[in-house]
Amino acid sequence: MNRWPHRLGLAATMAVACWITTSAAAAQNLHGAMPMADQAQKFAALKPKEAAALASTRIDPVIWQSVVPEDNTLTPARVALGEKLYFDARLSADGTVACATCHDVSRGFTDQRPVSEGIRDQLGRRNAPTTMNALLMQTMFLDGRSPNLEEQAKLPIINPIEMGQPDGAAVTKLVANDAAYQPLFKDAYGRAPTYEDVGRALAAFERTLVFLDSPFDDFARGDVHAISPQAQDGWVLFNGKARCVSCHALNPSNPLGTDNRFHNIGVSARHQDFEQLATRAQIELAKNSNPHALDELALSTDMSELGRFMVTRDRADIGAFKTMQLRNIVLTAPYMHDGTLQTLWDVMDHYNKGGEANPYLDGGIEPLALSESEIDAVVAFMATLTDKRFADQAQTILAAQRTAAATKRPFRDNALALRQLIPFEQRVTGKGGK
Amino acid sequence: MPRRARHTSIETKHYAERDALFDGLRHLDRRAFLKVSAAAAAAAAVHGMVPQSFMPIDVAYAATSGVEPFRIAYISDAHLYERAVNERFVRSLLRAVDDVNHLDPQPDFVLFGGDLAQLGQAGELDLGAQILKNVKAPMHMMVGEHDWFLDLGEKWQALFGQPTYSFDHKGVHFVVLNSIHEDDFWTARGMTPMQRMQTVAGLDNGLQGRFQVGAPQREWLKQDLAKISKQTPLIVFSHSPLYKYYRPWNFWTEDADEVQAILKPFNTVTVIHGHTHQMLTNRIGNIQFHGMLSTAWPWPYAPQGLPPLTIQMDRADPFNPNDGCGNGGVEVHADGLVDKVYNLWNRNPVTVSANYLSSRGTKNVPAKPNLVSF
Numbered sequence: 001m002n003r004w005p006h007r008l009g010l011a012a013t014m015a016v017a018c019w020i021t022t023s024a025a026a027a028q029n030l031h032g033a034m035p036m037a038d039q040a041q042k043f044a045a046l047k048p049k050e051a052a053a054l055a056s057t058r059i060d061p062v063i064w065q066s067v068v069p070e071d072n073t074l075t076p077a078r079v080a081l082g083e084k085l086y087f088d089a090r091l092s093a094d095g096t097v098a099c100a101t102c103h104d105v106s107r108g109f110t111d112q113r114p115v116s117e118g119i120r121d122q123l124g125r126r127n128a129p130t131t132m133n134a135l136l137m138q139t140m141f142l143d144g145r146s147p148n149l150e151e152q153a154k155l156p157i158i159n160p161i162e163m164g165q166p167d168g169a170a171v172t173k174l175v176a177n178d179a180a181y182q183p184l185f186k187d188a189y190g191r192a193p194t195y196e197d198v199g200r201a202l203a204a205f206e207r208t209l210v211f212l213d214s215p216f217d218d219f220a221r222g223d224v225h226a227i228s229p230q231a232q233d234g235w236v237l238f239n240g241k242a243r244c245v246s247c248h249a250l251n252p253s254n255p256l257g258t259d260n261r262f263h264n265i266g267v268s269a270r271h272q273d274f275e276q277l278a279t280r281a282q283i284e285l286a287k288n289s290n291p292h293a294l295d296e297l298a299l300s301t302d303m304s305e306l307g308r309f310m311v312t313r314d315r316a317d318i319g320a321f322k323t324m325q326l327r328n329i330v331l332t333a334p335y336m337h338d339g340t341l342q343t344l345w346d347v348m349d350h351y352n353k354g355g356e357a358n359p360y361l362d363g364g365i366e367p368l369a370l371s372e373s374e375i376d377a378v379v380a381f382m383a384t385l386t387d388k389r390f391a392d393q394a395q396t397i398l399a400a401q402r403t404a405a406a407t408k409r410p411f412r413d414n415a416l417a418l419r420q421l422i423p424f425e426q427r428v429t430g431k432g433g434k
Numbered sequence: 435m436p437r438r439a440r441h442t443s444i445e446t447k448h449y450a451e452r453d454a455l456f457d458g459l460r461h462l463d464r465r466a467f468l469k470v471s472a473a474a475a476a477a478a479a480v481h482g483m484v485p486q487s488f489m490p491i492d493v494a495y496a497a498t499s500g501v502e503p504f505r506i507a508y509i510s511d512a513h514l515y516e517r518a519v520n521e522r523f524v525r526s527l528l529r530a531v532d533d534v535n536h537l538d539p540q541p542d543f544v545l546f547g548g549d550l551a552q553l554g555q556a557g558e559l560d561l562g563a564q565i566l567k568n569v570k571a572p573m574h575m576m577v578g579e580h581d582w583f584l585d586l587g588e589k590w591q592a593l594f595g596q597p598t599y600s601f602d603h604k605g606v607h608f609v610v611l612n613s614i615h616e617d618d619f620w621t622a623r624g625m626t627p628m629q630r631m632q633t634v635a636g637l638d639n640g641l642q643g644r645f646q647v648g649a650p651q652r653e654w655l656k657q658d659l660a661k662i663s664k665q666t667p668l669i670v671f672s673h674s675p676l677y678k679y680y681r682p683w684n685f686w687t688e689d690a691d692e693v694q695a696i697l698k699p700f701n702t703v704t705v706i707h708g709h710t711h712q713m714l715t716n717r718i719g720n721i722q723f724h725g726m727l728s729t730a731w732p733w734p735y736a737p738q739g740l741p742p743l744t745i746q747m748d749r750a751d752p753f754n755p756n757d758g759c760g761n762g763g764v765e766v767h768a769d770g771l772v773d774k775v776y777n778l779w780n781r782n783p784v785t786v787s788a789n790y791l792s793s794r795g796t797k798n799v800p801a802k803p804n805l806v807s808f
Contacts, residue, residue: 246753247753314781314782315781315782315783316778316779316780316781316782357529357532359529359532359533359536361529362754362756362780363754363755363756363757363759363779363780364753364754364755364756366522366525366755367521419517419521422517422521422524422525422528423525423528423529424525424528424529424531424532425528427528427532428528428531428532428535428565428568429568
């Protein structure tokens with residue numbers, strides 16, 4: 001289905017070239033994404049009912065007020081504009097990448113790839129977080145370098161590896177020259193398009209992506225049959241022996257299951273030399289520290305692995321990434337900032353052995369001594385955090401993960417998990433290990 | 435910021451300091467904020483209750499003394515139980531060893547600052563000795579009260595030798611003391627060795643005595659120092675601080691004044707101590723004092739007696755068992771004075787420079803090691 005009625009004359013050859021690629025994005029599986037037209041249709045069916053009221057009933061009004069900036073209160077016009085922009089691949093330099101390419105409605109509002117693919121099939125360095133419920137995150141990006149959705153939305157569009165526009169002015173010109181967009185911007189913000197308003201509209205739309213209607217929420221409200229006994233065991237482990245809750249705070253005022261903080265859990269340690277990179281990063285950043293340079297540097301070099309350190313330059317943040325939300329976690333595989341863990345069983349194995357020892361490992365990470373049945377229980381609990389609208393999709397994914405985990409558990413290490421071998425012991429003594 | 439606020443209690447003082455900091459924060463960018471923090475720390479320290487003997491005295495230092503600059507590292511206060519009992523402290527000591535083994539360039543030697551064991555038991559000390567064998571650089575060992583009071587040093591000395599010794603390195607004279615002797619409080623009470631150990635391991639109990647270097651060791655120190663010139667830079671390692679900080683916790687050495695008197699004639703003296711598990715800086719006359727971090731846990735600051743030059747760290751993050759812990763280093767300059775490095779595991783490292791101490795806290799003020807706020 002063609003979302004872009006052909007209004008162009010024969011004379012505008014440039015525009016025609018752009019139009020053809022746009023047409024392609026609307027109809028083809030570019031970069032592995034569901035075609036934009038199909039996504040828009042799928043989204044219409046999924047659209048949270050709360051969107052009509054413009055403030056989700058699943059979010060406490062006080063919290064809601066705190067996440068919506070005064071200059072970008074939600075209006076139907078703003079949300080509609082944001083939705084159109086979200087699915088519009090013409091925002092990218094070659095017309096192949098929209099927000100919805102890597103935050104795909106059909107793939108858990110992420111891309112279900114280890115790292116994302118941008119224009120000209122370039123690969124970034126990090127796993128795309130889901131846009132579902134992102135409105136409740138206190139900072140944006142895995143290193144938290146943006147304070148809100150408004151600021152976040154503007155960066156991938158002008159990142160050379162992602163959507164590749166030269167600058168915000170180019171994007172503004174693009175939408176300002178589009179007859180379909182002109183009235184939408186006027187209705188939304190009462191003025192001609194600006195790049196700031198592109199960011200605002202996308203943020204407004206993303207604030208409607210509330211997917212917090214899960215079996216666990218029914219359980220938390222008192223329906224003890226809403227989740228299985230195994231999942232209930234998992235909830236107890238989550239709050240106790242498995243120590244998940246230390247970082248994945250999950251409660252009515254914190255419904256995402258994140259502390260919004262940054263922790264080194266050792267994922268980078270498997271393939272990077274932190275200390276060398278940290279030295280290099282400090283030299284690079286001293287040369288150029290504007291936010292876009294940082295954005296590009298993180299995506300194009302190994303320094304991306306330094307995580308939060310690139311923002312704070314605090315040595316304790318080396319290799320630290322934001323605690324991700326647990327909502328709809330089954331849908332958003334593969335896991336961790338670099339997408340190196342394929343299944344939730346891999347995730348449990350990683351934590352069970354106390355992460356990966358490295359000089360900046362968070363002090364709260366320690367071996368858990370979880371048994372196989374305990375691991376299964378925590379995974380079963382995590383599965384209850386899937387919004388009901390995705391129940392079938394999640395079931396299929398979880399079944400596939402379970403099958404994969406039955407034969408492949410690359411991060412399982414019982415010696416470490418059961419504390420027969422202590423983290424750092426192998427680094428120090430050179431003995432032991434798998 | 436109030437310069438001379440009067441406080442009715444520790445709490446009101448805390449709130450006044452906090453308000454001053456937040457007020458500063460509202461008006462300043464980050465760089466300026468760091469200055470405000472440091473200024474507030476200095477101001478708070480000056481306002482604190484400080485015994486007269488702690489007030490710093492300006493002293494002229496010899497410019498150079500033929501020292502070839504070098505670096506040493508330290509690990510301290512591991513408090514090991516056997517690994518089946520408590521694996522976390524074992525992990526922390528391993529982490530510290532990993533840290534110093536990755537220093538580039540390597541330190542000339544590594545000092546272990548005492549309290550290797552928690553209750554002085556053979557299994558604990560053996561475990562510690564086994565882990566420390568993996569340190570690549572040469573090791574120097576110091577004894578702490580947790581190593582000592584089960585068998586009065588028998589096992590520790592069998593493993594590591596004499597607890598009191600001295601050596602020269604690149605123009606600096608180093609002295610290692612056993613500052614944790616106590617008068618006999620156990621015999622008259624008929625205590626078992628473990629009761630004695632556990633009494634010393636406790637805080638705020640009236641049973642035990644106070645730490646002391648003791649007359650025989652002071653005599654040894656006098657004779658040891660008689661061999662070197664007063665211009666030779668001196669670095670003394672002691673487990674307890676060689677001054678009087680807070681008596682109920684034994685953050686204290688009873689004969690500190692006598693030991694200081696022995697050290698006073700020397701131009702350049704630095705004392706580096708363990709036991710207090712916190713960032714701690716003091717200067718008494720010409721003697722500069724630095725605390726060491728523990729690998730096991732951070733102590734809060736004592737309710738009174740905190741030396742005014744201390745760069746205070748705020749409360750440890752209760753969710754991160756490593757916060758406030760770490761290891762560190764000592765950079766020895768050509769003039770024999772030292773910069774002390776606190777390698778905090780959960781925060782940026784902090785260097786307390788000789789210049790900061792020499793200038794009585796007016797120059798090179800280190801940034802406070804606060805946790806990052808949102």
